Amino acid sequence: MTAEDQPLLRVRGLEKVFPVKKGIMRRTVAQVRAVDGVSFDVGKGEILGLVGESGSGKSTTGRLILRLIEPTAGSVELEGQDVRALRGEELRKTRRDMQMVFQDPYSSLDPLATVADVVGEPFQVHFKMTRKERDNKVVELLEQVGMGSHHLRRFPAAFSGGQRQRIAVARALALEPKLIIADEPVSALDMSTQSQVVNLLLDLQERLGVAFLFIAHDLSIVHHASRRIAVMYLGAIVEVGDAEEVYARPRHPYSEALISAIPVPDPQAERDRTRIVLKGDPPSPLNPPSGCRYHTRCAYAMEICNTVDPEPTPTVNGGTVSCHLHTSGPMLNGRPISQSLRNTSG
Amino acid sequence: MTDVTPPGDPAPLLSVTDLSVGFKGHTETVTVVDHVSFSLRAGETLGIVGESGSGKTVSSLALLGLLPASARVTGSAKFDGRELVGMPPRKLRDVRGNDISVIFQEPMTSLDPAFTVGNQLSEAYRNHRGGSRRKALDRAAEMLRLVGIPEPQRRLGEYPHSFSGGMRQRVMIAMALICSPKLLIADEPTTALDVTIQSQILELLKSLQAELGMAMIFVTHDLGVVASVCDAVSVMYAGQVIEESPIDEFFSHPLHPYSAGLLDSMPQSVAKGERLRMIAGTVPPPSRFPVGCRFHPRCKYVVEACTTTPPELDSVEGDRKVRCIRHAELTLEVAK
């Protein structure tokens, strides 16, 4: 493979098992398979959206990529370098290339540090810079995220949620990363502020060529901002593909349900639509279902789904779907559910 | 409008007029809800939307007499012929259990972890309706079934922590509905939930409403949710109602520049990948509400007069209201 078509980030078979401990002896009484065999690529300068229900393993995936926690199995490569094999200086360099922005702008910033400290800290850690040099850099970064230099000596408490999220983004940008993992960067923000932050991410991707793993549960925003979308359910990616394909013509029954659940701001469309109301609750990751992990809630479940875990089937443009509908039963072979099942399932 | 009450029915179930709430600070009283008015009829759902801090929760708590002692509440809230503002706490508690129920945003804090779900549901029923424990437990099981919890009899004996977030929210709904209220106030009941669970709960509330004929006030900041459950919407900005409209009119041609800005900032109003439209600036805190029109520092239609004259909430087109001095001359387009 040449350097040209090599993806920026390559994740293969990523797994994380957390022990569940109980009692004063902290004995391990069970195991949570939070991430259970996740594989995907992020291209250079690409925005990949990662969506799924609460507890499906999105944040854990992000933290594994950054090695904030150690994977149980699997590999993470940044520009062909196995991140898990790196040590010392090389690990530090790779860490600079990947940064994270967290969901909650209210708790992710140190309340006692000024904007200059928060945004400038990475310079202090990675380079020996004078305070003056650092401040100049911080002002540049604040400008990148649309904030004036007069904010330099102010504390996080003085800022609105959207401004704090900008500060967090400025800090993530400090070391000129190639990839930013943004974990629900707009979920805690108000409607009018959400669009400000989404626009900022789009600008940075365009101007600086930064790639993003954009984790969110709001599918309409993810669809809008991302080139491709990966859908997670109970620790696994069940479908990945071109954003428009996944959104408009989902191949996996769970993607279909997830998309049909989004309320749209159009009363007539809301009256006309048929919603797929999922039965039951998400199963516990302590005790995931056998076979296809979605079979307990799937409207299309067949005999085989109870026992056999479906393998990925290619869809279009390099997308994949993991569902038996594509390989047995109706044999969709990667085609959208809507086109192929309309006549058979009503 | 739903078909429960014919449009134009002269007697609203709830009519709120000039409701204001101030909180006593160290030096002065800060008014956070300022002359809020709205009304709704039986069987109808009113959405209250607005950004965080705009006064949605304080308005609904004020109706129920649930604000702390530091709050000063004035104005009127007539419910089914009775005045709620200034009603003695004991009588108000009666109204709250029997005729008006509330669902709050965070389900775990609203259920008592020390008692079984069956205990809490049946006590809620007995407190207001009396009767035997046996009968109350039967009613509780019936409610759990109605909100879609499998094996309700067995579940009655379990504690809240063994329910998932979505199920706890359904238990809260069962609790709120067990006395068949005439009015349900739901304050962001689905904001903390996943979209799939949110859609279960919205469908559930709609079908229960059709079955029981109750009115709902739905506090939310999600315009998609408004389009899906409400008949009319009241938009709040900086403690004031700035527009009240039936939803079809609201979504097709909003009257207030702030409403138009909110609709415009949704991803649906631009092509995929394009920059989203934004309302510049941020919502000011109550101690710094601007003079004149409170929205003027962020409004793209601002003129000199807006910075000095506070606009009134004017009635237009029969059943719509708007607080903007330029509403008659502005035509606000919303992209589709």
Ligand SMILES: Nc1ncnc2c1ncn2[C@@H]1O[C@H](COP(=O)(O)OP(=O)(O)OP(=O)(O)O)[C@@H](O)[C@H]1O
């Ligand atoms: N340190 C930990 N110890 C034990 N279990 C954990 C730990 N961290 C996460 N989990 C479990 O792993 C699963 C995945 O969690 P994760 O935070 O990745 O979900 P998520 O998809 O980001 O959800 P959300 O949308 O709520 O943020 C959950 O069941 C969670 O409870």
Ligand SMILES: Nc1ncnc2c1ncn2[C@@H]1O[C@H](COP(=O)(O)OP(=O)(O)O)[C@@H](O)[C@H]1O
């Ligand atoms: N107990 C209180 N004391 C003082 N101020 C309060 C109190 N409760 C709410 N407020 C203030 O009132 C305003 C409106 O709050 P709220 O109604 O909760 O907004 P929202 O529209 O987000 O529900 C906010 O500025 C909030 O800080």
Ligand code: SF4
């Ligand atoms: S494999 Fe079977 S149960 Fe799983 S999503 Fe496909 S049809 Fe549904």
Ligand code: SF4
């Ligand atoms: S009164 Fe003036 S500033 Fe306020 S919304 Fe109307 S045009 Fe805008």
Ligand SMILES: [Mg+2]
């Ligand atoms: Mg998470």
Ligand SMILES: [Mg+2]
């Ligand atoms: Mg609130």
